[in-house]
Structures are given as C-alpha cells and as structure tokens.
Amino acid sequence: MSTTIALAAAELGKRYKRGWALRGCGFELPAGRVAALVGPNGAGKSTLMALATGLLTPTTGTIRIFGDQPVRSGTHPKLGFLAQDKPLFRRFTVAETLHAGRALNPTWDQAYAERLIAEAGVPTQARINTLSGGQRTRVALAVALGRRPELLMLDEPLADLDPVARDEVMQTLMAEVAETGMTVLLSSHVLAELDGVCDHLLVLAGGGVRLSGDVDDLLAEHQLLIGPSEDSAGLFPTGSVVESRSTGRQATVLVRGAAPVDRPGWVAHEPTLEELVKAYLRSAGKAKAVAEAVSA
Amino acid sequence: MIEFRIDRRSGVATYLQLVQQTKQALRLGLLQPGDRLPTAKEVVAATAINPNTVLKAYRELEREGLVEPRPGLGTFVRRSLASAGTAEDSPLRGELDAWMSRAQTAGLDREDVEALFKAVLDTRYRLGTGDHTEG
Numbered sequence: 501m502s503t504t505i506a507l508a509a510a511e512l513g514k515r516y517k518r519g520w521a522l523r524g525c526g527f528e529l530p531a532g533r534v535a536a537l538v539g540p541n542g543a544g545k546s547t548l549m550a551l552a553t554g555l556l557t558p559t560t561g562t563i564r565i566f567g568d569q570p571v572r573s574g575t576h577p578k579l580g581f582l583a584q585d586k587p588l589f590r591r592f593t594v595a596e597t598l599h600a601g602r603a604l605n606p607t608w609d610q611a612y613a614e615r616l617i618a619e620a621g622v623p624t625q626a627r628i629n630t631l632s633g634g635q636r637t638r639v640a641l642a643v644a645l646g647r648r649p650e651l652l653m654l655d656e657p658l659a660d661l662d663p664v665a666r667d668e669v670m671q672t673l674m675a676e677v678a679e680t681g682m683t684v685l686l687s688s689h690v691l692a693e694l695d696g697v698c699d700h701l702l703v704l705a706g707g708g709v710r711l712s713g714d715v716d717d718l719l720a721e722h723q724l725l726i727g728p729s730e731d732s733a734g735l736f737p738t739g740s741v742v743e744s745r746s747t748g749r750q751a752t753v754l755v756r757g758a759a760p761v762d763r764p765g766w767v768a769h770e771p772t773l774e775e776l777v778k779a780y781l782r783s784a785g786k787a788k789a790v791a792e793a794v795s796a
Numbered sequence: 797m798i799e800f801r802i803d804r805r806s807g808v809a810t811y812l813q814l815v816q817q818t819k820q821a822l823r824l825g826l827l828q829p830g831d832r833l834p835t836a837k838e839v840v841a842a843t844a845i846n847p848n849t850v851l852k853a854y855r856e857l858e859r860e861g862l863v864e865p866r867p868g869l870g871t872f873v874r875r876s877l878a879s880a881g882t883a884e885d886s887p888l889r890g891e892l893d894a895w896m897s898r899a900q901t902a903g904l905d906r907e908d909v910e911a912l913f914k915a916v917l918d919t920r921y922r923l924g925t926g927d928h929t930e931g
Contacts, residue, residue, distance in 0.1 A: 670844035678847035
C-alpha cells in the first residue's frame with residue numbers, strides 16, 4: 501500500500517527583511533492524518549501555512565500539496581484554509597457568505613455548506629458582525645469545508661472561543677474527517693486540547709522542524725526517566741538525550757530511541773504528548789539562548 | 797448503545813480507553829452479542845477525538861474476537877465478556893458487597909477502600925493483563 505503524501509516540504513525556507521522565518525524545513529504529512537502543528541509564537545507556523553496556500557513564495561526549497569507546488573494565482577483546489585482571523589465580510593449575511601463561496605470556488609458543494617450551517621444552528625439571514633465568536637468560526641469552517649478540500653489547514657481555530665464552542669468546533673471537524681477521510685493540519689498553542697485529536701505531530705521552533713511523525717510512534721520511541729541526579733551524567737548515550745532537568749536529588753530525563761534503563765532507582769514512563777512537545781520546545785529555546793549568548 | 801467518555805488527563809491512550817470501556821460494558825452486560833457499536837462519526841461527534849483512534853480501538857477489539865465489522869452496516873458485538881462471576885446476583889459480588897459493608901462499618905472512607913482494593917488487586921493480578929500472578 502503506497503501512502504499518498506498530502507503535504508510535503510523539502511529544504512523549505514522563507515526570509516523576510518528581518519530575517520529567516522523558516523529555514524531548512526523538511527517533513528511529510530501522509531493523507532488521512534489529523535496533524536498538530538505546534539510551536540511558540542514566531543516559530544513559523546503561519547508562514548508555513550501561507551507558503552502552502554501560495555500567498556507567500558518560498559525563498560528556498562519547495563512545499564507540495566498532493567505533489568503540486570502552490571501557485572500565486574489561487575489556492576490549490578484540494579486545499580482548504582481557515583486563517584486565524586477567520587476573514588469573512590462582516591456586512592454580509594450568512595447566506596450571502598455562502599453565495600460568495602459558491603462564486604469563488606469551482607468545487608463548491610452548496611448543499612454540504614448549508615447542512616453545516618444548519619447543524620451549527622446559525623440563522624442564514626443573520627449578518628456576520630452580529631454573530632458570536634463560536635458562530636463565526638462555524639460559518640468560516642463551513643466556507644472552508646464547502647470547497648470539499650482533501651487537505652484542510654486551520655490556523656489557531658480554537659483561539660478566542662469559549663469551552664463549549666471549542667468542543668462544538670472540534671466535534672464538527674472530527675465528524676467531517678470521519679465522513680470524508682480528509683487530511684487536517686491544525687495549529688494550536690493549547691496542547692491539552694490536541695491530545696486524542698491528533699495522530700500526527702509537527703513541532704516547529706526557531707524556524708525549523710524539531711520533531712515530526714506519527715504520534716503513537718513518537719511516544720513509543722521516547723522514555724521519560726526519573727532517577728537520582730548524581731547518577732544521571734553519562735548514563736544515557738550521547739545524542740539520545742532530548743532534555744535533562746534536575747531538581748536537587750532528582751533528575752528527569754527525556755531520551756529518544758535508547759535501550760530500557762535497568763538500574764536501581766530509575767523509573768521509566770512513556771511521556772504524554774504534552775510532556776514530549778514541551779521538552780522539545782524547551783530544549784529548542786535553550787539552544788537558541790545559548791547560540792545568542794555565544795554570538796553576543 | 798454505549799457512550800464513550802474520554803479522560804484526556806488519565807495518561808491512558810485514547811484508543812485504549814475506548815477498548816477498556818467497551819470491555820467493561822461487555823462484562824457488565826450493557827453490550828450484548830448482536831449490538832451495534834457507535835460509528836466512528838457518532839463517537840467523534842460526541843467526543844471530538846480523532847476518528848482514526850476509534851477505528852484503531854475497533855480493530856483491536858476485532859483482533860481479540862469481540863466485535864466484527866459488517867461492511868456498510870457497522871461494527872457489531874460478537875461475544876460477551878459477562879461471566880457468571882461478574883453478574884449482579886453472583887456469590888463473588890455478594891461477598892465483595894459484604895466486605896465493603898464491613899469496611900464501611902470499620903470507618904474506611906471511599907479513598908481508603910479504593911487504595912486497599914487496588915493494593916490487593918495489584919498483588920494478585922499483573923498490571924495490564926488479565927492473568928493471575930500465581931498458579
């Protein structure tokens with residue numbers, strides 16, 4: 501069974517006037533996955549999405565959507581995108597918004613978009629600027645899904661939504677994934693809400709890919725080891741330690757791909773998704789701080 | 797039909813939670829042979845988890861011979877896990893009930909009982925498997 505790759509980047513870089521936003525990025529996102537794109541502010545998440553839509557052109561390397569390079573003249577027909585600010589014409593009614601969607605998208609499925617609006621319980625004659633944040637997100641999601649995309653990218657879709665609206669948006673999204681089998685790339689700060697949702701992970705920090713792959717595989721490859729500090733130096737093969745922290749007598753070490761540690765006083769756990777991602781983000785942050793200190 | 801509850805803070809993989817909850821329902825007789833499990837879409841519309849996770853859980857249950865997919869119809873329960881020992885009127889359950897009543901009389905609160913029960917459980921049964929440690 502050959503795997504279709506929905507989104508792939510190779511040596512992808514983007515330089516703005518102030519410097520590199522992305523540099524040397526490489527990853528593959530297989531079709532049918534629900535992938536989390538995580539990283540601190542300024543990591544390059546939005547830049548990566550803008551490159552995929554064709555709004556930006558890469559400075560170096562390539563990005564491909566189902567094998568094709570994006571063009572500036574319009575988003576790839578298989579790609580749907582929900583931007584962070586959910587751009588909708590605020591004076592339009594919901595019905596007019598769908599009408600615009602139909603006019604702008606050759607692959608538009610009006611019945612499907614209308615069903616999503618009906619399920620969201622949003623009145624079609626309401627103007628966008630009278631809707632709540634949750635309702636606006638549901639409308640923007642219906643517009644993005646109305647194109648019948650095979651790859652849907654969402655930039656921080658849950659930011660500024662209340663907990664009930666968050667649930668509803670994720671439930672709708674996952675139900676559509678179940679029905680259509682589309683690929684999803686979802687960026688978020690809130691790791692806890694991605695646990696159980698995402699089966700693929702892409703961690704960006706400092707403009708580069710720190711970690712990418714199948715969530716279950718990544719969790720199984722890593723061990724979170726807790727043991728006596730005095731023992732920890734030299735215990736793990738160099739290169740396998742992702743992050744090592746010590747609080748007095750106790751050390752907490754995240755290692756990748758190392759053999760099981762069979763030594764008194766040490767306990768191994770499989771990390772949670774949140775522990776794994778945070779360890780990578782912290783170690784990327786430290787590496788950056790060290791590099792800046794050296795160059796200063 | 798069974799309704800799943802996902803605990804994101806439990807540290808237990810989501811698909812395993814689905815497997816465990818299904819087995820629990822099979823043990824207690826809440827699910828019986830011939831019953832249909834909710835579709836992936838029904839599960840995710842209620843829980844907002846990844847549909848691939850539901851399919852993974854169902855594949856695991858299928859591998860264990862507990863359920864079978866019928867194309868176009870859904871996933872159905874093949875066999876029950878309810879045993880005479882876990883039924884509501886079983887002698888074992890009666891003894892446990894009597895034991896808990898004694899624990900209550902002795903002044904143990906819920907957490908004490910849980911801790912005690914789990915400590916004995918862990919010494920008798922290996923973690924994660926259904927096997928006895930002895931015999």
